[in-house]
Amino acid sequence: MRFFANLFSALILLVATSADAGEETYxxxxxxxxxxxxxxxxxxxxxxxxxxxxxxxxxxxxxxxxxxxxxxxxxxxxxxxxxxxxxxxxxxxxxxxxxxxxxxxxxxxxxxxxxxxxxxxxxxxxxxxxxxxxxxxxxxxxxxxxxxxxxxxxxxxxxxxxxxxxxxxxxxxxxxxTRAFVNSGRAVQVDEGGDLILSSIFQWYGEDFGDNDRAILDWLRFYAEGDTAAMLDGRRKIDGYAYDWSLNEAE
Known part of the structure; x- marks a missing residue:
């Protein structure tokens, strides 16, 4: 009986330890x-x-x-x-x-x-x-x-x-x-020709942000700071979209 009691206790401890470890794994x-x-x-x-x-x-x-x-x-x-x-x-x-x-x-x-x-x-x-x-x-x-x-x-x-x-x-x-991405240089850019280029996220899922240029730009302005806010200042039209599909691998 003592053997089975000890075995049961060990199993309970193992399950509990595994659960705790599992919560920390990710x-x-x-x-x-x-x-x-x-x-x-x-x-x-x-x-x-x-x-x-x-x-x-x-x-x-x-x-x-x-x-x-x-x-x-x-x-x-x-x-x-x-x-x-x-x-x-x-x-x-x-x-x-x-x-x-x-x-x-x-x-x-x-x-x-x-x-x-x-x-x-x-x-x-x-x-x-x-x-x-x-x-x-x-x-x-x-x-x-x-x-x-x-x-x-x-x-x-x-x-x-x-x-x-x-x-x-x-x-x-x-x-x-959200604030970090909007101001990261990948969400909002101005190219050499002065065109406003946004991340393709705002093209693919435009309806989530208002589904028209003015609404999307207003949404971005809420989070924009510094250089990003300056790039958006006075803009009413999105000129293009871009996205880099390269793997996000650390060098």
Whole structure:
């Protein structure tokens, strides 16, 4: 009887320890491999991720997918963003080295990138990255700042934060991520000819920001500071869009 009692106690301790460790796994991964390159810019040390690190990330994704999102709305929003970003890291690592996430192909390889592929099963339901971003986050939350929280592993994308999103800090994290991207030099640029060029995010998802040039520019002005605010001053028209799909890899 003592043997079984000791075994049961050991199993309980193992489960508890694993759960605690699991909660820290994604945070530790970001803290270890995400590098801040400057204001609003981060990159990832993909080449330094070991097999052990990859296995731990995969196990964390699986544990989250089995558990499913929490009921609290802020906690659920943070959970879905973290899952999206972790799955993106995972699919890049599975195909690394790669110059761009758009070079990753599945099946017959007709579509660039992994966004429409079923990559994770949440509560038993197969889901793609598009399902998470567009079918869940954008569908269930009226929150345009989601575009600065999810990360597509590209230089042109808003920065991957070096910490997970969390319910208790969600508003601050969303505001910080949005303000950082808007003022990073990737959201707003003026080319040599004087044309105003925005990130393609504002073309792809224009309806989330007002769906016309003036509304989008007003939305940007709310967050713009310094040089970015100066570039937007007096502008009423967007002249073009640009996006850098190169992998956000730390050199």
């Amino acid at each position: 945070s530790r991964f970001l803290d270890t491999f995400v590098v801040e390159q400057g204001p609003g810019v981060t990159s990832v040390r993909y080449g330094e991720v070991t097999d052990k690190d990859r296995d731990a990330l995969k196990a964390w994704i699986e544990s989250q997918a089995v558990a499913g999102p929490p009921e609290d709305r802020d906690a659920a929003f943070a959970w879905w963003v973290n899952l999206y970003n972790a799955v993106t890291l995972d699919v890049v690592l599975d195909n690394y080295p790669v110059d761009s996430i758009r070079d990753i192909r599945f099946g017959f390889g007709l579509r660039p990138g992994p966004w429409r592929e079923d990559l994770v099963a949440v509560n038993g339901e197969a889901m793609s990255l598009d399902d998470i971003e567009h079918g869940t986050l954008r569908e269930e939350w009226d929150e345009p700042r989601v575009h600065f929280a999810v990360n597509c592993a590209s230089i042109g994308c808003p920065a991957l934060l070096p910490e997970p999103f969390a319910a208790e800090t969600l508003e601050t994290q969303l505001d910080t991520a």
